[in-house]
Amino acid sequence: MSTPTLIEFDDVVARFDPMLGLEVHVELSTNTKMFCGCPTEFGAEPNTQVCPTCLGMPGALPVVNRTAVESAIRIGLALNCSIAPWGRFARKNYFYPDMPKNFQTSQYDEPIAVDGWLDVELDDGTIVRVEIERAHMEEDTGKSLHVGGATGRIHGAEYSLLDYNRAGVPLIEIVTKMIPDTGARAPEVARAYVTQLRDLVKSLGVSDVRMDQGSMRCDVNLSLSPKGSGVLGTRSETKNVNSLRSVERAVRYEMSRHAGVLLDGGTVVQETRHFEEQSGSTRAGRIKETSEDYRYFPEPDLVPIAPTPEWVEELRGTLPELPWERRKRISAEWGLTAEELRDLVNAGALDLIEATVAAGAPAGEARSWWVAYLTQQANTAGVPLEELAITPAQVARVIELVTSGELNNKLARQVVDGVLAGEGSPDEVVESRGLKVVSDDGALIAAVDEALAAQPDVAEKIRGGKVAAAGAIVGAVMKATKGQADAKRVRELIIERCG
């Protein structure tokens, strides 16, 4: 295969208009699958979350998961879509070993949500309205693991293993209309759209939207037309785009590649391509000689979905504050600059801080704990901040103990370490590690007297009025009390004893 000619990005946008389309699959975090009662948890032993229905056993029948329909409607409403009052599922027929029935139950020409939009905010504050064509429900397939080949691909593999745990997990596919007029900002628009969609779906609480775990997957459709011509070009569909950064890179790469083909006098092939994370390039997949014939027809084993207007309105009432509106409100409340806010969002700290504040902590302290000490601990452990083994409520409790003087900052960090190590709640760690600040004057006075006696020259200086010299004695007392003394009180006692 020859290496494609790539055109400099600035050249591309000088000569062509990109047309962008995005298809995003969101795996719903319902307790059970789309059409059966099997659990959906990620990471279980292969083929342990299966039943006759999701294995496509002869005679087994599907029953629609009402929570999945509810989630689909809420996503549709949050994307300003109309909700179809009546719609059937369809069968998409094709043979593939990881698809138990050799058809996928999906919505075809009767999607649950149509004609919406999402206003996407770019870094400089520009708003781009992305029109949504449809959002529809479908079931996921199982997973194939190809063993023995060099690449993990089916070609050259000795054998393949099939895991049907994921088969039948509910998916919502959200399809944009073609996004025109993005020019040089096409890669940025694509990334901002997927980011904002992710945040939106997350705020609805219907999915984990983890691109790294596949619970959110993105296909990028792209074509170029000669600048100002308005003539639609042939599009490529790039799959396997598994991070926000990859979305941006895939668009950028495909624009350069398409332009290379066109400027060489060639024609772009309509095909599916795969994004290669390492090189940031795409490689050709299956060529679509004709459009694949899936022989769609209405699923006869299911009755139509007919959400009543009352139900739809009830669900509209459950929509949370939109994430970007919430951010604006929080910025104002906490007095953050746009940059500070972005840092918090990027660090994944915003929700945690907000929850900590909601649990009673002052915003400043909450922020400082999450972006400083806890971020450090997360980095050391190599886990995302939200996966640290401490809850916002526990952080709020630690802050409360510091404010009340029962802990100092050093002890508070030890308490947090204890919680992270699984030793229990902050109060339990304080108790079991014996981390209370020593505020019993009797014990402290003895320690102060001992320290003063050990350093008579320093004691003399203090008595001579050099109060600054007290630091050395404070240090000695803190050391003797293993840091559990209230340093402020120690200083007071030293002055008193030397007075």
Place this chain on the structure above:
Amino acid sequence: MSSDLTRLDAATLAEKIHSREVSAVEAAQAHLDRIAAVEGDVHAFLHVAGESALESAALVDASIAAGTAPASPLAGVPLALKDVFATIDMPTTCGSRILEGWRPPYDATLTSRLRAAGITILGKTNMDEFAMGSSTEYSAYGPTHNPWALDRIAGGSGGGSAAALAAFEAPLAIGTDTGGSIRQPAAVTGTVGVKPTYGGVSRYGLVACASSLDQGGPCARTVLDAALLHEVIAGHDPLDSTSIDAPVPAVVEAARLGATGDLSGLRVGVVRELGGEGYQPGVRASFDAALRRLEKLGAEVVEVSCPHFEYGLAAYYLILPSEVSSNLARFDAMRYGLRVEKGASAEEVMAATREAGFGPEVKRRIILGTYALSSGYYDAYYGQAQKVRTLISRDFAAAFAQVDVLVSPTAPTTAFPIGEKIDDPLAMYLNDLATIPTNLAGVAGMSVPSGLAEEDGLPVGLQIMAPALGEAVMYRVGAAFEAARNADESGPLIARIPELEVAAR
């Protein structure tokens, strides 16, 4: 003693078991003995589960002995189950090589209901492969022979269930009806078969032929027995989205009422389009006699027109194969059933397995359906067929606005010789001409014996059709007709079946 038990109807046998005059074990054993004696000739069963049948019967006996009320009016009565329902303790093959020896990991809802009712399942009956056929000749395991004349077909696809009844191998059976597979076998074996309203009996665990047409139903030698079994198996099932969430029609009460023999005030419609050409003279004559009998019972018989019925067969043979092509895609050797290890890729194994595992009629319909659903043809074939389906439903609605039930001959001919139509699919398809419209519209239908055709002495069936969930009136008419016919001809039709030569034991 034991041979007498096999001649009893289910209601009578149940009474004897519940009053401890005979035991359920004796009843089961009598039928197992009969099966052993005649199966070589009839071949109604694909699997006989003697041991589990006796165990289940013993449980019923123990429960009755302990003074517990019977689990159902049919507790302890033996039954033959069509091999298309999933059974956790018996193979479920659907008459196909591709499922040879397959044991489902679960019971169909209908199977569970039979077990809960204390009914003794004797085994699984023969059928055309995946219920596609009208003669049981398309079973991968050989045809079933009609107990009235062993060289003739027992109908299909449920020939095994109907033949088991006619051969006194079981007093009750279960069938499934996609285009006539319960009613046509009933007609050609002189037994009773009912296709309930679509959604009346759960399809969970019924291996699909065509999802929008399939319906499980009761088979018996009397209308009352069919009604008793109907009430056991019918009713809403949360595992089947298409099952109707409404009370089961009171069919037992209706059958008892009907047997008192008065149909005055009822209007019976004769469907003009299900008459005329194409019916064997003896079938025609038996049907005409049936109409006179219904009039004698007080019913008013009128002619009604269902103008779109003539397109029913064509629409059916587009919708059914379309659904079949998709439903049968799952048989791919990846998870269960036959696996032919040929070639290096999954696709090659799938193709080799399907080539070896499916018979000619199944392949024919898969190909037809794949074609009918293809883009560019969908609107002309599947789309048009669905429109015809709507028109046929409207024909029924208009007819049922004028009459309480509709009647026609069940099948155009009596049982034909085995082998006669096997190479002529179109001739075979015509068998279901009169039964298909009810499946397309989802309404109820039944076949009751109407007599013997003069020219060949073989049974003829009368089809009675009723609106959705209108089973009560259908059973009432069926029971009244049966009682009148039995009275006029001094006994049930089945009593006139020739004795099978019982194998020496």
